[in-house]
Amino acid sequence: MRQTLNKIRTLLGPAGWVETSAHGPYLKEWRGLYGGVAAAVVRPGSTEEVATVLRLCNQAGIGVVPQGGNTGLCGGAAPDESGRQIILSLERLHRVREIDTDNNTLTVEAGCTLAAVQQAAADAGRLFPLSLAAAAQTQIGGALATNAGGINVLHYGNTRALALGLEVVLADGRIWHGLRGLRKDNAGYDLRDLFIGSEGSLGIITAGVFQLFPQPGQQATAIVGLEALEPAPGLLVRLREATADRVVGCELMSRFSLETALKHTDGCDEPLPRPHPWYLLLELADAAEGVALTDRLQAALAAAEKHGQLAASRVAVDRDDADALWRIRKSIPAGQKGEGASIKHDISVPVSRIPAFVEEACRAVEERLPGVRPCAFGHLGDGNIHFNLSQPRGMDGAAFLARWDEFNQLVHDIVTAYGGSIAAEHGIGQLKRDTLVNYGDPVGLELMRSIKQALDPRGIMNPGKVL
Amino acid sequence: MRQTLNKIRTLLGPAGWVETSAHGPYLKEWRGLYGGVAAAVVRPGSTEEVATVLRLCNQAGIGVVPQGGNTGLCGGAAPDESGRQIILSLERLHRVREIDTDNNTLTVEAGCTLAAVQQAAADAGRLFPLSLAAAAQTQIGGALATNAGGINVLHYGNTRALALGLEVVLADGRIWHGLRGLRKDNAGYDLRDLFIGSEGSLGIITAGVFQLFPQPGQQATAIVGLEALEPAPGLLVRLREATADRVVGCELMSRFSLETALKHTDGCDEPLPRPHPWYLLLELADAAEGVALTDRLQAALAAAEKHGQLAASRVAVDRDDADALWRIRKSIPAGQKGEGASIKHDISVPVSRIPAFVEEACRAVEERLPGVRPCAFGHLGDGNIHFNLSQPRGMDGAAFLARWDEFNQLVHDIVTAYGGSIAAEHGIGQLKRDTLVNYGDPVGLELMRSIKQALDPRGIMNPGKVL
Numbered sequence: 001m002r003q004t005l006n007k008i009r010t011l012l013g014p015a016g017w018v019e020t021s022a023h024g025p026y027l028k029e030w031r032g033l034y035g036g037v038a039a040a041v042v043r044p045g046s047t048e049e050v051a052t053v054l055r056l057c058n059q060a061g062i063g064v065v066p067q068g069g070n071t072g073l074c075g076g077a078a079p080d081e082s083g084r085q086i087i088l089s090l091e092r093l094h095r096v097r098e099i100d101t102d103n104n105t106l107t108v109e110a111g112c113t114l115a116a117v118q119q120a121a122a123d124a125g126r127l128f129p130l131s132l133a134a135a136a137q138t139q140i141g142g143a144l145a146t147n148a149g150g151i152n153v154l155h156y157g158n159t160r161a162l163a164l165g166l167e168v169v170l171a172d173g174r175i176w177h178g179l180r181g182l183r184k185d186n187a188g189y190d191l192r193d194l195f196i197g198s199e200g201s202l203g204i205i206t207a208g209v210f211q212l213f214p215q216p217g218q219q220a221t222a223i224v225g226l227e228a229l230e231p232a233p234g235l236l237v238r239l240r241e242a243t244a245d246r247v248v249g250c251e252l253m254s255r256f257s258l259e260t261a262l263k264h265t266d267g268c269d270e271p272l273p274r275p276h277p278w279y280l281l282l283e284l285a286d287a288a289e290g291v292a293l294t295d296r297l298q299a300a301l302a303a304a305e306k307h308g309q310l311a312a313s314r315v316a317v318d319r320d321d322a323d324a325l326w327r328i329r330k331s332i333p334a335g336q337k338g339e340g341a342s343i344k345h346d347i348s349v350p351v352s353r354i355p356a357f358v359e360e361a362c363r364a365v366e367e368r369l370p371g372v373r374p375c376a377f378g379h380l381g382d383g384n385i386h387f388n389l390s391q392p393r394g395m396d397g398a399a400f401l402a403r404w405d406e407f408n409q410l411v412h413d414i415v416t417a418y419g420g421s422i423a424a425e426h427g428i429g430q431l432k433r434d435t436l437v438n439y440g441d442p443v444g445l446e447l448m449r450s451i452k453q454a455l456d457p458r459g460i461m462n463p464g465k466v467l
Numbered sequence: 468m469r470q471t472l473n474k475i476r477t478l479l480g481p482a483g484w485v486e487t488s489a490h491g492p493y494l495k496e497w498r499g500l501y502g503g504v505a506a507a508v509v510r511p512g513s514t515e516e517v518a519t520v521l522r523l524c525n526q527a528g529i530g531v532v533p534q535g536g537n538t539g540l541c542g543g544a545a546p547d548e549s550g551r552q553i554i555l556s557l558e559r560l561h562r563v564r565e566i567d568t569d570n571n572t573l574t575v576e577a578g579c580t581l582a583a584v585q586q587a588a589a590d591a592g593r594l595f596p597l598s599l600a601a602a603a604q605t606q607i608g609g610a611l612a613t614n615a616g617g618i619n620v621l622h623y624g625n626t627r628a629l630a631l632g633l634e635v636v637l638a639d640g641r642i643w644h645g646l647r648g649l650r651k652d653n654a655g656y657d658l659r660d661l662f663i664g665s666e667g668s669l670g671i672i673t674a675g676v677f678q679l680f681p682q683p684g685q686q687a688t689a690i691v692g693l694e695a696l697e698p699a700p701g702l703l704v705r706l707r708e709a710t711a712d713r714v715v716g717c718e719l720m721s722r723f724s725l726e727t728a729l730k731h732t733d734g735c736d737e738p739l740p741r742p743h744p745w746y747l748l749l750e751l752a753d754a755a756e757g758v759a760l761t762d763r764l765q766a767a768l769a770a771a772e773k774h775g776q777l778a779a780s781r782v783a784v785d786r787d788d789a790d791a792l793w794r795i796r797k798s799i800p801a802g803q804k805g806e807g808a809s810i811k812h813d814i815s816v817p818v819s820r821i822p823a824f825v826e827e828a829c830r831a832v833e834e835r836l837p838g839v840r841p842c843a844f845g846h847l848g849d850g851n852i853h854f855n856l857s858q859p860r861g862m863d864g865a866a867f868l869a870r871w872d873e874f875n876q877l878v879h880d881i882v883t884a885y886g887g888s889i890a891a892e893h894g895i896g897q898l899k900r901d902t903l904v905n906y907g908d909p910v911g912l913e914l915m916r917s918i919k920q921a922l923d924p925r926g927i928m929n930p931g932k933v934l
Contacts, residue, residue: 103817105817146653147653170914177908177911178908180887182815182891185891188934189669190663194661198656214708237571244684245754351571352568421649421651436655441645443637446641447656450921451656451921454921
């Protein structure tokens with residue numbers, strides 16, 4: 001192993017080798033759940049260098065952990081504790097390779113941050129609609145590897161829906177040149193989508209071609225208060241119809257989740273005159289200018305209120321007002337920390353079944369542990385709810401977290417009964433490896449294993465992740 | 468083999484077995500290129516029956532050719548001439564299993580015709596936007612297996628973009644239960660997209676869950692005349708901006724292709740006062756009612772004409788007028804037959820490169836064979852041009868067709884140089900198997916073979932197709 005690492009070090013040069021003393025940021029796992037050790041941290045400067053590293057590691061049987069912005073939430077970019085894995089960072093592959101505005105495509109290397117990709121599109125007068133909290137640090141390669149979602153999935157889809165082609169280095173160092181910017185290409189099997197969402201366990205994505213969209217001409221934001229969750233899916237349907245399908249996002253916040261944001265964040269205020277058990281945060285966009293989207297939204301909300309479909313609502317008067325509403329939503333993850341220990345779920349169910357699921361899951365967890373505080377928030381429009389549980393007040397945090405698997409099973413059993421997913425947005429990584437085995441379709445899992453075996457027979461690609 | 472077929476015949480019962488005398492329609496290949504023979508034609512009545520047939524055929528090493536509506540254009544559903552393959556028709560799996568309007572999903576079995584799926588969506592007040600010529604006969608399973616495109620891809624995407632989940636029977640008869648209607652589901656590898664577009668060579672799709680969309684509140688159609696093709700991509704960009712991205716389709720017709728339609732179809736008239744070398748057929752839709760889409764389109768076209776970006780245009784005054792324009796476009800494929808022998812191409816290039824590609828390809832073919840008549844038409848908005856060649860007048864048709872491979876190579880070489888696809892929409896089937904080998908990325912082809920080997924080790928799934 002030492003010999004191979006020395007060879008890699010020589011081939012990559014000083015810019016491509018990270019001294020052990022500087023390994024810290026690469027080992028710091030976002031949720032603090034996993035503390036691993038890297039035999040080396042390398043930063044290739046080109047696709048060819050990535051290929052060289054993989055070829056050498058494959059020959060020597062050295063496990064390679066690909067890493068982008070290291071903002072993943074399932075430990076997918078963390079090495080294990082053996083000291084026999086290396087981290088391969090994509091950070092130096094950060095060029096924008098091509099923009100074609102008439103074809104509405106953008107070709108970027110894996111190490112570009114999501115913010116940089118959004119900016120490159122904006123500079124060209126287009127929109128790249130992938131939008132997540134960690135955009136400044138998340139890299140586009142990681143977004144591809146995890147099929148990142150975010151807040152715009154309702155209208156634009158996941159990263160998968162936005163990617164037209166990829167350049168991928170395989171386990172043995174061969175390069176698959178699949179970087180075509182075509183909307184129609186039925187020449188054989190869909191290799192692109194095999195790599196997207198495979199979390200680095202089938203190959204390393206080094207570049208991607210993405211679709212671009214027209215920039216919105218106008219936006220409108222509104223907060224809605226509901227007395228119950230049950231009418232929410234139907235309300236969203238009606239609002240989409242009444243606003244001619246201009247809804248690009250529909251976020252859900254329970255009263256408790258909103259309170260965690262208000263309590264633990266400066267500059268977050270009550271969004272409506274009175275408190276409500278449930279809130280929806282609606283975001284609309286229209287490529288047209290001139291048409292008063294806010295007026296249309298106002299009218300749609302007024303009609304819904306008249307029909308008893310919502311309790312209260314307010315349309316943001318300007319972008320500052322809209323940003324203030326979004327600040328509440330975006331402050332919930334951090335706000336939860338102020339309420340003690342939290343057990344997380346990243347689940348999705350069909351949109352139509354969200355109310356029934358939330359009701360049943362809340363009842364089940366409260367029965368199991370009286371005083372537990374469900375913190376339900378997320379992307380109602382696409383079915384992905386972060387159904388997190390804050391510890392009962394006064395309980396010992398560690399004792400609560402010790403029951404993580406027990407509550408995961410309780411909730412995941414209900415999710416499965418509702419035809420949902422136990423890993424809606426954040427992926428599997430190492431956090432949910434066993435969960436996938438417990439809840440995945442057995443035939444599907446077997447297919448995945450045979451594909452993994454075919455593409456990575458030596459098992460060096462991100463070992464211990466996904467499968 | 469006889470023993471296995473007898474067992475299958477007994478298990479399926481009379482409804483599931485097609486007598487040899489009735490094999491005709493199943494063997495009749497759409498383009499008349501392939502005449503095969505089936506040892507049996509079976510029509511299972513359920514997913515479990517499909518599984519039973521595959522299990523038995525896999526054990527006996529009998530090749531199975533899955534067949535939907537038999538409207539494919541690459542011979543993908545035609546058996547070979549060995550008499551040792553069976554056709555498995557999905558036609559009896561034609562139930563609509565579920566519609567969920569709050570989740571905007573529709574679950575249908577593979578044997579439903581595309582027209583039936585469109586109707587089921589419409590009956591529920593929604594739109595299923597996949598739109599192709601053969602909708603009444605095409606089955607949704609075949610559309611999935613070939614990742615069918617059609618005229619609405621610009622706005623809604625291919626079949627792949629519309630499908631959320633699948634139920635698939637594997638070569639050995641195991642069933643992969645992947646029928647989830649979720650927009651966010653990152654639980655492992657994307658098996659769904661491996662089967663979509665695999666043309667029956669990895670497994671048989673028996674059902675799918677699809678996305679539904681709001682029905683358009685209004686539509687607008689226009690015909691545009693251009694003096695040259697070069698400004699077309701930029702014109703489309705401007706029209707999309709000016710109409711707030713309401714363009715759902717943009718079809719291209721060369722003067723010659725339009726003439727073939729006018730000449731050989733009743734009820735097709737010149738769409739503009741004067742002839743033009745190139746035409747665009749634009750289709751717009753908006754979920755909103757009330758906003759005058761035709762007015763907006765009219766204004767956008769007038770502005771483009773003022774700036775010299777088009778020579779002439781006309782907005783359809785009503786749906787009859789619009790239908791008349793679409794009739795021209797839809798009559799081109801049949802119209803070509805009236806001009807003698809035709810060599811076909813189903814290619815795509817980046818939209819921005821369509822004019823340069825067409826110019827270079829026309830020049831190359833005319834140089835190779837003076838008098839050859841390129842018939843270029845197709846989906847400019849998504850880059851997919853059917854760049855077909857009609858024989859020189861007076862030439863012997865068979866002599867022209869004898870040069871099919873020569874002209875394919877000439878054109879495909881240019882397509883590849885432009886970063887395009889040699890199988891944009893219709894897939895590979897058997898027609899383009901060698902083309903795929905010649906033009907496909909070698910590493911990609913090797914990956915496809917290893918995946919095929921992993922999923923179908925006995926090689927019974929649609930042998931001789933794709934790879």
